[in-house]
Amino acid sequence: MADVKHAEVTYEDIEEICEEFSNREGAVVQILQKVQEKYGYVPADALEFVGEVLEIPKSKMYGVLTFYSQFYQEPRGKFVLKVCVGTACHVRGAGLLVDKIKEELHIEPGENTEDMLFTLEPVACLGSCALAPMAMVQGTAYGKLSADKMVSLIRQFEEEAEKEEEPV
């Protein structure tokens, strides 16, 4: 995996996020979610600042962060390919989708591509089992996928990214 640029976080930014919550102690998970929403992941500095603002020991903050699978400690790709590997998708070949992505993008589950365009993330049930196998990318659900369809989706995202980069 390539070296990635980490986000720059200031104490003030974090203070601002924490201020949105009145009952701060109970809001640790929500605050971390807000942090992740802003930076795409939870930078180490941010975690430390949240702990300082809320007066919660670093160890406990780290404990919460690592308990939940949807918190990330490293930056992630622009398109996170969330491939459902729940029961119905498993029975209908979700494994083949994962294998195809690995082969196509040369990444393992949890990893980013070098250009930081894609992240592969197998997830437990997304709740659209009737359309198995399915995947979710940037909040959009794609149903009845096959290995080939997955590849064309990837191509589609690549094109999208290219278009965005072109000067207007």
Place this chain on the structure above:
Amino acid sequence: MLTDTLEDTPVTSGMQTDLPVIHIGMATCGLASGARGLLELIKKEVEKRQLNVQIIPTGCIGMCHNEPLVDVTMPGKYRVSYKNVKPMTLTQIFEAHFGKKDFAKKYAVCQIPLPGSEPYEGLALMSDLPFFKGQVKIVTRRCGMIDPLSIDDYMAMDGYKALKKALTSMTPEEVVEQVTKSGLRGRGGGGFPTGLKWSLTQKSPGPEKYVVCNADEGDPGAFMDRSVLEGDPHAVIEGMIIAAYAVGGAKKGYIYCRAEYPLAIRHLRKAIEDARSHNFLGEKILGTDLSFDLEIKEGAGAYVCGEETALLASIMGERGMPWPKPPFPAQKGVWGKPSVINNVETLGNIGHIILNGGDWYASYGSEKTKGTKTFALTGSIKNSGLIEVPAGTPLREIIFSIGGGMVEKKIPFKAAQLGGPSGGCIPSDGLDTPVDFENVVAAGAIMGSGGIVVMDEAACIVDTAKFFLKFTQDESCGECTPCRVGSKIMLDILTRITEGKGQEGDLDELVRLSMYVKSNSLCGLGGAAPNPVLSTIRYFREEYEAHIRDKRCPGTVCNDLIKYVVIEEDCTTCGLCEPVCPSGSVTWEKGEVAHIDLTTCIRCKACVDACKFRAII
């Protein structure tokens, strides 16, 4: 004119208007089938034809296999439902309704009766379709029928009437009495009597109490709660407000929803806002002394948080680890105060029970499980989707009448997996099991939250057991040793078996470990983790033995045990299999039978799929 209820137009109810109405199913299943693109096309078509119609996005009516679904209601006529609508068919549907004043026979699936309206001739009623015939819709009654984002739509279908009834004409004790009478039991899978839970919380001392909705639907293969939240969010909110009143005036409630359901969360947010502006939430609700408000807590990806004490820990910003009971949440819950925790579906039933009475609800269902239960039908089944049936409906009826049987007619039924990672498999001998809490347990599975995954003969039982155990093992929070270590050892044995390295005695060891993990784990996750293994060993021992002794996987799923061969008699020497092989293991010469080199074969199955004559197995 174009009206879109999402943004600008207040709708009284899509069903009582003088304008033609177009409903489009836009729950996650609809969206994943392309409903958003379809909506744009509908808008374009409406503009092109300069029509005055209402377009209403709805939730899921349950026929996920038919998505995207589009319904057209002309004034004075029944509502016509169209399935698998594609851009091409859309024009014909418009032409039929707005041109010929008829319906598009070729694409219509059924019609839905509306009061004071006329039916079309030659189209089945929804209630006559095999998929709906055995169903009784209580909690999913409004799903797919109304615009979930419109509080007016909800109120037009009896919404918030139960709340008014409870607050103005019943005491909290009377509310609890009706819920107790209804026989309603926890629909998240626990099956604890809801009335008793409420009464325990009511009797707990202290002025500060909480109501919590468990919307952390984590079982893979289950999406009942998602459908209810997306399709009828107000029903859950109404249930929570009634609960707040019943337990003696809770001031605050939490909805803990898993983050994998972004649409459900969005719908809940809007519903809570609207409920506030109608004073169903907030200070002095409907002029009474009840003040109650709701907050949504998004999960962050931890299956164990579906377990109630772990969920409470997570709400309080901790690691979501369960604590030993007692104390029960009814005594010490959120912030150490008495709390009532109910599942989405349980709460969705409350309004109907209060409105129609506990006895009415109890008239449905079996002896010990009253009312209805929703199920998510998935896997190798023809009509996959969301259904609601009276508790005690035989599994056979659910799978073969409502579900339409197997998706591939030639491959017969093997087993149904009920209850997700905490459940088990029921084989064909058990198809007559009435599906309720007690009978399913006797058959070796659990009714659970309602996921039914149907497997055909092409599925591998050992692989399925391994799949579930891997899931629970991943999600084990690590607090207690039996679950953390026990599940790991069990998974290692299962993995070995699927790799062809199984040994004599493995099965006995699995059973022994299962019993140990079951009886010694701290919470429900560990306590139920061995169920998928135990039930499959009970019914499919031969299949395990085939893996262990013969190194053979009858379902041809376990890669290490698969040996693809070309059946000479069936091979037409067409050569289609040769170019698709990514590893160059298939050799073929014109006019010759193809050959597969098993030493280089990567078991990708590409040749099997490419062969049109089923000559490669």
